[in-house]
Amino acid sequence: MIFFARKSVQFIVTLFILLAISALPSLIVELKFVPMNYWDALLQQFHQLSQLDEITYYNRTSQQVLPLLPDLAPFIRETLIIFATALIVSTLIALFYAYFFYRSGKLVRNVLQTICQTLEMVPDLFWLVFLQFLALTLNRTNRFARIEIAGGFAEYIRLLPILTLTMTILFFFIKWLTFHVLEQETTPFLELARAKGVRPTSIFWKHLLPNLVYRFYLFFRSNMITILSSLLIVEYLYNVQGLFRFAVINPQMEILLVILFIIYIPIFLLDLVIEWLIPNAWKGGV
Amino acid sequence: MRRVLIRDPIFLIGFVIFTSLLLLSIGNTIFRDGEVAQIMIRYSDEGKLIAVSPLKPSLDQWLGTDRAGNDLFQMMIEGFKWTVGICAVVAFGRMLIGLVVGIPLAFRSDRLNHYFKMVLEGFLILPISLVALMLLYPSFIYADSTMIPPLFKPVTIEILILVLLGLPAVTLYLITEVRQLLKQEFMIVAETLGGSVLHRVRLHMMPHLIPTLVIVFMQQFVQTLMLLIHLSLFGIFFGGTVIIFEGIMPALFEWSSMFGYYFKQFSSTTWMNNHLFLVPAIALAALVFLVNLLTSRVERAFRLRRQEDAVTEVSISQTEAASSSLAGPFTLVHMKGSIEHDKKDKSG
Numbered sequence: 001m002i003f004f005a006r007k008s009v010q011f012i013v014t015l016f017i018l019l020a021i022s023a024l025p026s027l028i029v030e031l032k033f034v035p036m037n038y039w040d041a042l043l044q045q046f047h048q049l050s051q052l053d054e055i056t057y058y059n060r061t062s063q064q065v066l067p068l069l070p071d072l073a074p075f076i077r078e079t080l081i082i083f084a085t086a087l088i089v090s091t092l093i094a095l096f097y098a099y100f101f102y103r104s105g106k107l108v109r110n111v112l113q114t115i116c117q118t119l120e121m122v123p124d125l126f127w128l129v130f131l132q133f134l135a136l137t138l139n140r141t142n143r144f145a146r147i148e149i150a151g152g153f154a155e156y157i158r159l160l161p162i163l164t165l166t167m168t169i170l171f172f173f174i175k176w177l178t179f180h181v182l183e184q185e186t187t188p189f190l191e192l193a194r195a196k197g198v199r200p201t202s203i204f205w206k207h208l209l210p211n212l213v214y215r216f217y218l219f220f221r222s223n224m225i226t227i228l229s230s231l232l233i234v235e236y237l238y239n240v241q242g243l244f245r246f247a248v249i250n251p252q253m254e255i256l257l258v259i260l261f262i263i264y265i266p267i268f269l270l271d272l273v274i275e276w277l278i279p280n281a282w283k284g285g286v
Numbered sequence: 287m288r289r290v291l292i293r294d295p296i297f298l299i300g301f302v303i304f305t306s307l308l309l310l311s312i313g314n315t316i317f318r319d320g321e322v323a324q325i326m327i328r329y330s331d332e333g334k335l336i337a338v339s340p341l342k343p344s345l346d347q348w349l350g351t352d353r354a355g356n357d358l359f360q361m362m363i364e365g366f367k368w369t370v371g372i373c374a375v376v377a378f379g380r381m382l383i384g385l386v387v388g389i390p391l392a393f394r395s396d397r398l399n400h401y402f403k404m405v406l407e408g409f410l411i412l413p414i415s416l417v418a419l420m421l422l423y424p425s426f427i428y429a430d431s432t433m434i435p436p437l438f439k440p441v442t443i444e445i446l447i448l449v450l451l452g453l454p455a456v457t458l459y460l461i462t463e464v465r466q467l468l469k470q471e472f473m474i475v476a477e478t479l480g481g482s483v484l485h486r487v488r489l490h491m492m493p494h495l496i497p498t499l500v501i502v503f504m505q506q507f508v509q510t511l512m513l514l515i516h517l518s519l520f521g522i523f524f525g526g527t528v529i530i531f532e533g534i535m536p537a538l539f540e541w542s543s544m545f546g547y548y549f550k551q552f553s554s555t556t557w558m559n560n561h562l563f564l565v566p567a568i569a570l571a572a573l574v575f576l577v578n579l580l581t582s583r584v585e586r587a588f589r590l591r592r593q594e595d596a597v598t599e600v601s602i603s604q605t606e607a608a609s610s611s612l613a614g615p616f617t618l619v620h621m622k623g624s625i626e627h628d629k630k631d632k633s634g
Contacts, residue, residue, distance in 0.1 A: 010404050010407060013404050013405060013407070014404075014407045017405060017406075017407070017408035017409070018408045021408060021409070021412060021417060024417060024420070024421055025417075025420040025421050025423070025424065027421070028421060028422075028424070028425050028443065028447075029424070029425070030425055031425050031435065031439050031440055031443055033443075117582060120578075121574070121575050121578035121582070122571070122574075122575065123508075123512055123571065123574045124512075125512070125515060125516075126567070126571045129567060221410075222410070224411055225409075225410055225411065225412060225413070225414070225455065228411065228412075228413045229413045229414060229415055229512075229513075229516070231413075232413045232415060232416055232516070233415070233516050233519065236519065236520070237519065244413065244416065247416055248416065248419065248520060251419065251420050251423050256416075256417075256420060260408075260411075260412070263411055264408065264411050
């Protein structure tokens with residue numbers, strides 16, 4: 001009960017913080033900080049909360065002002081598909097990489113670590129450029145034109161955005177998992193499992209991994225901001241008809257408020273469910 | 287840590303490249319007034335017209351020229367100090383304010399820290415580039431070049447915004463780091479012995495915090511650079527964006543602005559083959575890679591130092607020797623040798 005009360009308070013406080021953030025664009029007027037303007041915008045955003053269905057945007061294709069909320073659904077779906085797919089694929093690959101790393105000898109481990117350490121230094125933007133370049137080269141040399149390098153209105157582009165985001169998240173996850181697998185390897189509970197003759201596969205999936213799940217989730221949550229920033233630039237440059245690109249081409253405070261809520265609420269709910277479901281023992285408690 | 291870094295060839299090579307570029311860039315401003323050569327047309331030795339700008343890379347113009355005929359190599363050298371300077375100032379600003387806010391808060395109760403964390407929760411899901419775009423968009427677009435204000439004002443405001451937007455995450459991180467340190471035995475002992483907060487921070491905490499701060503600084507440096515690149519791709523260049531007949535151009539030519547500027551010019555045509563786009567793209571990729579590489583080497587050195595400080599075979603043998611020694615059980619083992627040595631000296 002206390003857990004839900006605490007989470008509810010956190011939810012309400014964060015909604016107000018997001019409301020305050022959404023009013024920030026009014027703080028600067030002609031290269032001057034104008035706090036009064038910000039205060040007025042804050043009140044306006046607050047009133048907007050009760051009239052969310054009245055928010056409109058200018059649709060460039062149909063060249064008319066349309067209500068925001070029903071029109072936003074396909075953009076949300078597109079962003080969700082790219083984000084969720086990239087997240088699932090990168091988590092699975094990272095887990096299997098961690099398993100392979102765990103089972104490998106010293107030499108293979110060194111090679112894997114050096115390759116991954118080098119690749120994780122490459123920023124997301126350059127994965128994007130590289131993948132577009134690769135798609136173009138494939139097109140030029142083999143006349144293979146199945147891969148879209150940019151989307152458009154009613155033209156969905158998914159493969160390259162998912163691939164780019166997967167690359168960015170993957171090296172994040174691999175770095176964290178490799179470090180923690182190495183750290184956990186020498187812990188007494190794994191030594192005991194080894195001494196009792198438990199097979200390495202079983203040690204990894206049944207003993208080592210459950211011990212890391214909660215910390216892995218915390219790591220993911222704290223790096224959410226970087227992943228969302230990557231998603232923003234991926235959507236913008238691939239011309240994905242997604243939520244973030246929509247926010248960039250419609251820079252209005254009311255739209256920003258709605259989009260921030262749309263991003264935060266699912267993350268909060270996911271956090272609530274995970275915190276509730278993960279056993280206390282996995283969190284390091286008794 | 288310094289000793290490890292000085293002996294690390296990868297760190298040294300990276301550091302030398304970085305410093306050389308910075309010196310070249312500053313030197314260009316001091317000795318050449320920041321001038322960039324302009325070549326609109328290239329002629330052959332016989333005086334025949336070969337090409338007009340943008341010129342392809344050649345022996346005369348190593349990286350070619352842009353449409354206005356500016357030598358790209360010289361532009362990259364000139365812009366380097368601005369890019370590095372902006373990122374360094376923003377990263378340092380975030381860290382400094384993060385420390386000033388974070389250290390006093392870390393010393394406060396768990397409850398206060400919990401509330402503070404709750405308040406900042408909203409910032410942790412916020413794509414900074416989106417909010418920065420919305421903040422800067424109305425004030426940083428100039429209808430023509432006559433409307434550009436003196437650069438000091440927009441630059442100061444932009445730096446302030448970039449610092450403040452990244453501040454919550456840095457502050458939360460620093461609070462966690464400081465609170466971790468406060469749980470260490472040496473900090474508990476320092477508190478028990480009556481050391482004031484200032485004394486504990488200055489004498490005991492800072493030596494442990496500085497390596498972390500160096501790493502945080504470099505991470506923030508890269509994050510700021512990526513943020514600048516994102517903004518320039520959205521058409522918001524550092525210092526402002528000027529609307530011109532052909533589109534938009536930056537008020538200040540630094541690397542991230544050049545990337546966005548040339549990207550916009552060629553994204554609809556043959557941009558992948560064009561040196562104009564590739565030069566800043568490769569340069570920025572190399573810069574991010576270089577700073578990430580230096581960060582990883584500093585992290586490695588820090589890790590090695592911590593391993594040295596941790597339990598080693600020598601320290602284990604010293605502890606065992608101390609526990610089994612009957613004479614002077616409260617004298618430190620490594621002190622014994624020097625005390626006995628002193629005694630011999632005196633008797634001698």
